[in-house]
Amino acid sequence: MRMTLTETTAISLLSQGLLLAVILWVLESRQAIANRLLACLLLAMTTRLLALILSEERFVQEWRTEVTILHNTVLLIGPFLYLYARSLVHHPTRLQSRDIWHGLPFLLAITWNLVARQRYLLPLDDPDLIQLTAQHGLASSVSLLTYGLLTLRLLQRYRLSLLDKYTAIERISLDWLRNIAGLVLLLAASGAGLNLLRLAAGWPPDPARWIVLPASAALFYGVAIFGFRQSLVLFQRSDRSSAEAGEEPEGGPQPSNLATQAPRYQRSGLDPDRAARLWDKLQRLMQTEQLHLQPELQVDTLAVALGVRQQTLSEVLNTHAGMRFYDYINGLRVEEARRLMIDPQNAGLSLLDIAMAAGFSSKSTFNKYFKQVFEQTPSEYRRQHMP
Structure with a gap:
């Protein structure tokens, strides 16, 4: 089976993602929780890329159920992004027990896939299947939008807290992660628009896939590169910032003077x-x-x-x-x-x-x-x- 250039490039990214995830998981650091959450985020994005590659018709015909389940990992990207950002801000020694609820939509989606398995085996151009996959895509976009906004809000509060304590914040402001969260919001909004078109007009998934695949690959690479660099940075802080203590900084946009x-x-x-x-x-x-x-x-x-x-x-x-x-x-x-x-x-x-x-x-x-x-x-x- 001959592979296209896009598929070869994506599989190369998958290999790099798996390697980085393993390195981050075993890396000894004062930010062990953050590193492992980043590893989970990369694995979720890696699996999402794999699902997009396997969405090619020649793969779907043989592994329809498996591909459908793999697509659900997009519901983990938002939670892992938010939890990773929170771990960089608060430096927890362990996750909270209630954090498991962030994975509930993913588990519910898998359960639904198994219960409604026969509906996902319909022909790819069947209107019912197009509607079903569009609804799933819309739910995924809503998840990414929600967690993207939560992440941006968290990072904005964190940055404001730094302004009360430091005069040099370039290395600890996490601006790169704010940019990643902004890109996630952009992709989620685009995905929501595409899936609304599919719901309204029965637009087939293939054109959307070739838009989402390179965008997801670019997002994955950004998280991998900047996240790995972040894992090597040790914050030099004498005590916890107000963001760590749970204080909510006030204030609005900076004026011009x-x-x-x-x-x-x-x-x-x-x-x-x-x-x-x-x-x-x-x-x-x-x-x-x-x-x-x-x-x-x-x-x-x-x-x-x-x-x-x-x-x-x-x-x-x-x-x-x-x-x-x-x-x-x-x-x-x-x-x-x-x-x-x-x-x-x-x-x-x-x-x-x-x-x-x-x-x-x-x-x-x-x-x-x-x-x-x-x-x-x-x-x-x-x-x-x-x-």
């Missing part, structure tokens, strides 16, 4: 006089010690230097500066970078050198905040103000 950010603690329990004294003390501390020049400065370090608890420091920043710790420190760094930039003695320094000297750990963060404050890029500002 740091100085206009609304306070997060609208009803602070901190005495106004004490808050004002702490704010003045913080200002003097930053001027004399220049702690913002430390690239890895964290909120607990600054709180100790100020002699207060982390929550107290966060309240002071939100009530007096109207911004989070992340924005406050990077605002000071932007001002330091501006000072260095217009100093004639620094004419030979590159913008990257200036960013590093000001305490930034990445040029992208420097560019973002500089433009947010001065409404122009660092290079534009330097050209205009350099003597």
Whole structure:
């Protein structure tokens, strides 16, 4: 039996997925739960790819029941994606007993396949079979949409919690996983649309399969590459973030200017006089010690230097500066970078050198905040103000 190029490529991806899953499962790491959930996610995606390959008519005629059951693994992709993201955020030592309920739709789907086995043996162009498979595909899309949204919500809350504690979040912000969740939502929405067309017009499955197969392969590769890289990253955190403690960060989208950010603690329990004294003390501390020049400065370090608890420091920043710790420190760094930039003695320094000297750990963060404050890029500002 001669295989097509697409089938050969997909089978190659399957082999890589199985190998990565085994490596992740046995890998000794402080993130063992996350690694094993990632392995399960890759296995679910691998099985889904196998089901799409075997959906070719020449395979389906011989292994109809097996192919139908394999297609149900799409109902595991969403749960494993969400549980994997949750494990990266909360760092659990084990899964919760109620997590088993995430697999209930998968078990129900398999049970239904076995009970209604004869209906799945109808000819491939039979209208009843097309309707049945379209309903199954629509249910799968709804599952992916639901878990994709839950994952994005979890990661957004996690990112907001980081802004209250860290000034360098590039390595721990999990932006790659947010992009993966967004891609899952896009594919799920597309799949829902295709299956609605099939329900309405009896559209056969083959055209949709050749759209879903390469998209699923691309998604699989993205999860495999970035997930394996993530498994090698150890988060350097002195204590649990507010996301780990179950706190729900507030706040909305970032405005265009740091100085206009609304306070997060609208009803602070901190005495106004004490808050004002702490704010003045913080200002003097930053001027004399220049702690913002430390690239890895964290909120607990600054709180100790100020002699207060982390929550107290966060309240002071939100009530007096109207911004989070992340924005406050990077605002000071932007001002330091501006000072260095217009100093004639620094004419030979590159913008990257200036960013590093000001305490930034990445040029992208420097560019973002500089433009947010001065409404122009660092290079534009330097050209205009350099003597």
